Amino acid sequence: MALAVLKSRALNGMDAPEVTVEVHLANGLPSFTIVGLPETEVKESKDRVRAALQNARFDFPAQRITVNLAPADLPKESGRFDLPIALGILAASGQIPADTLDQYEFAGELSLSGELRPIRGALAMTFAICRSAEKSAKKQASFILPRANADEAALATDAMIYPADSLLRVCTHFAANDQESKLQRHINHAKTVRRDYPDFAEVKGQLQAKRALEVAAAGSHSVLMVGPPGTGKSMLAARFPGILPDMTNQEALESAAVQSLTGGFSIDKWKIRPYRAPHHTASAVALVGGGGTPRPGEISLAHRGVLFLDELPEFDRKVLEVLREPLESGNITISRAAKQADFPARFQLIAAMNPCPCGYLGHSNGKCRCTPDLIARYQNKISGPLLDRIDMQIQVGALAHEDLLKQATGEPSASIHQRVEQAFERQLHRQTKANNLLSTAEIDLYCQPDSTAGQLLRNAMLKLNWSARAYHRVLKVARTIADLAGAVQIAQPHVAEAIQYRRALREH
Known part of the structure; x- marks a missing residue:
């Protein structure tokens, strides 16, 4: 047989x-040509495949070898096509049987010795294979x-995953007649392991900030x-993932699929909410993703988790503005x-900043010597x-010396997490989503305050000159506060607390 056809997958975003x-x-002078818009990594597979076949004791055909990666207008990158190319050469030259190759899809990078090395995007590829199987019945x-x-790909439970260590082991699977020599299907037994996050009990004082983060979670x-x-501030942010609601299977799969695109997922991160804290020198592309072959940025790697931006005004303003749409x-x-390329970016933003260039505005030590103009210019770096x-803007004040000297005896994260879970379950039961995701029509339906609370909210909106977006966000925060209290309707205390969470910086 002079022609072999196999199936594989490219990556285009998710x-x-x-x-x-x-x-x-x-027949003709020996050559090895790859066509179909291959990028450099794919072109280099010629040398990897030749060495892998020879070191696995196969014959490398002294013929004109043409490999076509179709469709021709789809760019192909990475070394994941090494395995199907090698198997195609063996099948076309009659060194392995080709009658069952169409029942599988293949991906894997080959070492020169024929060993299989891990690839990026295995989970995204598995999802695509499952969708194709559903469409083709x-x-x-x-x-x-x-x-x-294997563990990563097997998170998609509908797929039949057959892992292999080497090219020779894959060839044995197709050549052997006995079942014991065949590749065995891999079943993933991923377990939810709650990571030992730093505990809120270690944070001295800051009861108001802890309460605000509980509402946010x-x-x-x-x-x-x-x-x-x-x-x-950074200490509180690092402890925030520990009080978030537990991830659902769907959320965990979405997060794992994004991590898989960068090769950064491991099975011990299953159902662990990601926590990303990029440095303030990060570029816009690093934050939102991009490149010649688009890769996910920090906001996508934080999908279903937390994106912490410390020293917010030190980020380039153009970089921060790209966060608005996501x-x-x-x-x-x-x-x-x-x-x-489309990437998901349903992250929870936690940001921190100083109130002025020197950082000590309003501090009891009286060190601040910043002029009003400097303070305004510094704060105006955030548009x-x-x-x-940003739903909530809170003050994190300096602790008194007596509180600093005391031993930390705050409420543990486990207790806060339990209250957060109960409030979140109320939201799911009422509207099947978190309060922050409510649309305008759903806000009118689920976030109606009583008469006293409504009057207080209207007065605050007029006095503080809120936009319609700010008004709706305060209403959603008040709805969350009511859920934490187990209240059916939003009352005046809930609205009053929500208003306080919009006044830390400028009036927005």
């Missing part, structure tokens, strides 16, 4: 379109890939913490001349539209 690997052997999808990716609200250096929509579209999209 999608993994099917790629047909066609290998043709013809196949019972189950079969996928042969490196063993290092219960309703999935974004938070900006404003306070002098050393008051515990905060509203929960996804990001990276557009390039040749392609477009009004971005502030408007």
Whole structure:
């Protein structure tokens, strides 16, 4: 047989379109050509495949070898096509049987010795294989890939995952007649292990900040913490993931699929909410994603988790402005001349900043010597539209010396997490989503305050000159506070507390 056809997958954002690997052997001067818009990593597979076949004791055909990766207009990158190309050469030259190759899809990078190395995006590829199987009415999808990716790929329970350690082991699977020599299906037994997050009990004082973060966790609200250096803003943020509601299977799969695109997922992170804290020198591309071949940025890697931006005004203003759309929509579209890629970005923003350039505005030590003009210029580094999209803006004040000397005996994260879970379950029962995700029509339906609370909210809106967005966000925060209290309707105390969470910086 001079022609072999196998199936593999490319990556385009979160999608993994099917790629047909066609290998043709013809008479003529020996050559090895790969066509179908291959990038450098794919072109280099010629040398990896040749060495892997020879070191596995197979014959490398001294013929004209043409490999076509279809469709021709889809860019192909990474070394994941090494395995199907090698198998195609063996099948076309008659060294392995080709009658069952069409029942599988293949992906794997080869070492020169023929060992299979892990690839990026295994979970995204498995999802795509399962969707294709559903559309074509196949019972189950079969996928042969490196063993290092097996646990990750098997999170998609509908797929049949067959891991292998080497090219020779894959060839044995197709050549052997006995079942024991075949590759065995991998079943993932991933368990939820609650990570030992730092505990809120270690934070001295800061009861108001802890309460605000509890509200934020219960309703999935974004938070900006404003306070002098050393008051515990970063410490509080690091403990925030420990009080968030437990991840559902769907949320965990979404998060794992994004992590898989960068090769950063491991099974011990299953159902652990991601926590990303990029440095303030990060570029816009690092934050939202991009590149010639679009990759997810920090906001997508924080999907279903926490994005912590410390020293917020030190970020370039243009970098911060790219957060505006994802905060509203929960996804990001990276557009390039040749392609477009969509990534999810449903993250919870926690930000921290000093109140002035020196950091000591309002501090009891009286060290601040910043002029009003300097303070205004510093705070204006955060644009009004971005502030408007941050639900809660709180003050984190300096602790008194007596509190600093006391031993930390605060409430543990486990207790706060339990209250957050109960409030979140009330939201799911009432509206099937977190309060922060409510649309305008749903706010009118589920966030109606009583008459006294409504009057207080209207007065605050007029006095503080809120936008319609700010008004709705305060109402959603009040709804979360009511859920924490177990109240059916939003009352005046709930609205009063929510109003206090919008006054830490400028009036938005």
